[in-house]
Amino acid sequence: DECTFCPASCPSRGAFRDPDSGLPLKCDMCESVPPLEKPMCVDACTFGALTYEEREEARAEEDKAVDMEIAFESLVNRYGKKKVMEAFTRLSKG
Secondary structure: OOOOOOHOOOOOOOOOOOOOOOEEEOOOOOOOOOOOOOOOOHHHHHOOOOOOOOOHHHHHHHHHHHHHHHHHHHHHHOOHHHHHHHHHHHHHOO
């Protein structure tokens, strides 16, 4: 089962369909309407199944996570897991 909020909210729901199969071809992210913060289907999704974020923002968060993982791995290799966990616990309390 699927809800119908996505297709109902899409301003170009019929414009991007394959003529033979009727399947969607390409979403324009609502660029043809006045500038929006995010596509209309994302706003209309009551279940939170659709999200929208700028690729650069997502990439920056991924890079931070990778950098943090490398840093922790380096600390564990140098000082051992127990000492790193003790330091982390001590720092997170204060």
